[in-house]
Amino acid sequence: MSSINYSEKIPNNVNLSEDRTLQRALEQWQPNYLQWWDDMGPDGSQNFDVYLRTAVSVDPQGWAQFGHVKMPDYRWGIFLNPAEKDRKIHFGDHLGEAAWQDVPGEHRANLRRIIVTQGDTEPASVEQQRHLGLTCPSQYDLRNLFQVNVEEGRHLWAMVYLLHKYFGRDGREEGEALLERRSGNQDNPRILQAFNEQTPDWLSFFMFTYFTDRDGKFQLCALAESSFDPLARTTKFMLTEEAHHMFVGESGVSRVIQRTCQVMNELKTDDPGKLRAAGVIDLPTIQRYLNFHFSVTIDLFGADQSSNAAIFYSTGLKGRFEEGKRSDDHVLKGQHYKVLEVQGGQLVEKDVPMLNALNEVLRDDYIKDSIGGVERWNKVIEKAGIPFRLKVPHKAFHRNIGTLSGVKVSPDGRVVHDHEWNQNVEQWLPTDEDRAFVASLMGRVVDPGKFAHWIAPPMMGINRQPVDFEYVRFN
Ligand SMILES: [Fe+2]
Ligand SMILES: [Fe+2]
Numbered sequence: 243m244s245s246i247n248y249s250e251k252i253p254n255n256v257n258l259s260e261d262r263t264l265q266r267a268l269e270q271w272q273p274n275y276l277q278w279w280d281d282m283g284p285d286g287s288q289n290f291d292v293y294l295r296t297a298v299s300v301d302p303q304g305w306a307q308f309g310h311v312k313m314p315d316y317r318w319g320i321f322l323n324p325a326e327k328d329r330k331i332h333f334g335d336h337l338g339e340a341a342w343q344d345v346p347g348e349h350r351a352n353l354r355r356i357i358v359t360q361g362d363t364e365p366a367s368v369e370q371q372r373h374l375g376l377t378c379p380s381q382y383d384l385r386n387l388f389q390v391n392v393e394e395g396r397h398l399w400a401m402v403y404l405l406h407k408y409f410g411r412d413g414r415e416e417g418e419a420l421l422e423r424r425s426g427n428q429d430n431p432r433i434l435q436a437f438n439e440q441t442p443d444w445l446s447f448f449m450f451t452y453f454t455d456r457d458g459k460f461q462l463c464a465l466a467e468s469s470f471d472p473l474a475r476t477t478k479f480m481l482t483e484e485a486h487h488m489f490v491g492e493s494g495v496s497r498v499i500q501r502t503c504q505v506m507n508e509l510k511t512d513d514p515g516k517l518r519a520a521g522v523i524d525l526p527t528i529q530r531y532l533n534f535h536f537s538v539t540i541d542l543f544g545a546d547q548s549s550n551a552a553i554f555y556s557t558g559l560k561g562r563f564e565e566g567k568r569s570d571d572h573v574l575k576g577q578h579y580k581v582l583e584v585q586g587g588q589l590v591e592k593d594v595p596m597l598n599a600l601n602e603v604l605r606d607d608y609i610k611d612s613i614g615g616v617e618r619w620n621k622v623i624e625k626a627g628i629p630f631r632l633k634v635p636h637k638a639f640h641r642n643i644g645t646l647s648g649v650k651v652s653p654d655g656r657v658v659h660d661h662e663w664n665q666n667v668e669q670w671l672p673t674d675e676d677r678a679f680v681a682s683l684m685g686r687v688v689d690p691g692k693f694a695h696w697i698a699p700p701m702m703g704i705n706r707q708p709v710d711f712e713y714v715r716f717n
Contacts, residue, residue: 246298246321253319255300256403267406268320271417275398278421279314282369284391285376288314291715292388293704297321297396300479308705310715316392320403323478331469333565333572334558341471345408349557352550353470354409356559358416359433360461360477361401362423364394366437367450369425374447377684379694383444385704385713386490390451393483400476408472435642436538443680444697445498445523449535452491452615457542459484460563460608467561492615493700498523499619500698503626512630518679521695525623525630527680530672532632533653536612537640543605545644546581552597562600563607579603582638583645587657589638601644609637640671688716 246255251269258265280288292313295306300321329341345353368391378384398420405413423430426438436457441450462484465477502522506512514524544551554560555574565572579599580591596603613634620631636655638646650663653670687694691710703709 246300246319248298248317248319253317254321256320256322258320261407264407267414268403271402271406271414274418274421275318275395275402276314278365279368279395282365282372282424283395284313284368284374284388285372287375287388288312289717290388291717293385293707293711293713294389294392295705297479297483300324300482302482305482313388313392316395318392318396318399320399321396321479322472322475325471325475329471329474331558333467333561334469334556335573336469336558337572339469341469341474343471345470349470349559350409352554352557352559353473354405354412354416356465356554357401357404357409357473358420360465361398361405361416361420362433363437363458364397364401365420366423366425366432366434367441367454368394369432370437370439370441370450371447374441374444377444377686378688379444379684379697380687380692380699381690381713382693382700382703382709382711383494383697384688386494387447388714390455390487390490393487396483397480400480404472404476434542436542439538442677443684444494445528445531445680446535448491448494448498449531450491451487452495453535453539453612454542455484455487455491456612457539457608459488460543460604460611463563464560464565464604467565469558488615492618494697495528495615496619496622497698497700498696499525499528499622500626501696502528503623503628504698506628507626512628521683523680523683523696525628525632526669527672527676529632530670530676531680532616533635533639534671536634538642540605540608540637541641541643543608544601546602546605547594547598547645548601549598551600552595555597555600563604581645584649584657589651589655589657605637609634635670688714 246253250259252258252272291310293308293310294316295308296317297305298307299305300323331337331339331341371387371391374387375384402417405416423432425432431438436454441447462477462481466474466481468474502525505517505520505522509516509520514526517524574596577596578593579596579602581594581599581602582589583592616632616634623630635653636651638651638655639653641647650658650660652658683696685694690712693699699709703711
């Protein structure tokens with residue numbers, strides 16, 4: 243069950259060949275997917291041989307095989323974690339009943355919406371990142387970008403498999419629509435706003451993979467609890483791939499910081515102007531990028547109070563992060579949770595029914611998790627003997643969804659008037675000038691073992707290869 247059949251047109255561990263109708267439907271979708279990859283995948287990369295990992299089994303040990311492949315020949319396929327025998331629903335109104343192997347009619351519309359929304363983010367991020375290969379800081383980084391991209395493509399496959407197998411004609415139509423929407427397109431945008439933003443430079447890319455791929459982790463963890471067993475098994479395997487994306491982000495930002503600190507110490511200055519003239523990204527600019535990506539990403543969890551969130555939980559479609567490790571009743575009726583609102587010009591906490599606040603619960607779990615990496619970034623700064631510290635902004639800062647939407651709050655959590663906001667916003671969020679400066683550093687470095695001036699090399703290469711390994715052959 244755990245090994246993957248690579249002899250078929252679509253690699254899979256779901257016995258695809260036994261379901262001819264499904265196999266045919268997916269084989270019809272496959273060329274459309276490849277056409278999408280050709281149109282919207284990494285710019286100008288079709289002929290490159292890239293040192294990629296490919297899943298060969300879903301076993302926790304050694305599921306990956308590494309080797310040079312042309313990205314359009316990457317074996318995208320359908321990989322589910324093995325079924326857990328007699329798995330039971332472990333939260334919501336159906337607690338204790340057998341997990342569903344098929345979609346119950348009454349939950350069909352909601353499940354489809356959940357799967358489509360998750361699926362839409364996967365190709366969206368590939369589209370957002372498609373030009374970055376042209377300005378890569380090294381071969382090592384280029385390879386990591388492409389690894390992330392092919393795996394986001396596979397995550398789209400994971401969701402399209404569920405749509406095709408369990409949602410009939412509607413599912414097939416959704417599968418096509420996932421290839422038709424475009425990140426940032428006016429007429430047919432991606433579903434969620436953070437996936438319509440641009441990822442114009444590599445600092446944005448690293449922030450995105452640290453913060454926004456981590457949103458992916460939390461959404462997938464919540465879906466991995468689902469009563470709909472195929473969704474749970476699919477998302478569990480996706481999570482194993484997601485870990486590398488967040489590593490790319492965390493280590494990427496860390497290397498930018500390391501390089502900046504090195505130059506700060508060489509020049510004995512913290513003056514952003516001098517540091518920019520020396521070709522590195524000053525720490526206040528990194529803080530502004532962090533503020534932007536953090537705030538845009540926490541919006542992805544949705545409104546702080548949501549009747550949909552309550553329905554998704556009570557009906558067993560979507561659990562909480564680490565639902566199985568929690569010791570409450572897993573039904574949550576009559577329980578409360580604190581959300582923020584503005585009263586008399588101040589942020590105050592208010593108790594609301596927990597079921598309606600489950601988006602906020604997941605957002606708070608996400609925030610706890612994302613702070614960890616920021617602390618590790620601070621260790622790099624501390625080690626360099628520099629007094630500056632990075633900080634995630636208050637969760638009410640720069641929000642566009644829910645009660646806090648449009649309320650002007652400073653990064654330290656004070657409600658401010660328009661005047662104060664306007665006076666300080668250039669200290670709080672990246673300015674056009676910041677973005678233009680960062681863009682000006684982006685040149686293409688592709689000689690093996692060479693790195694752009696603004697970023698430190700990594701500690702180690704990929705899969706124990708040396709840092710100066712030929713990760714990409716350009717042909
Ligand atoms: Fe993904
Ligand atoms: Fe990802």
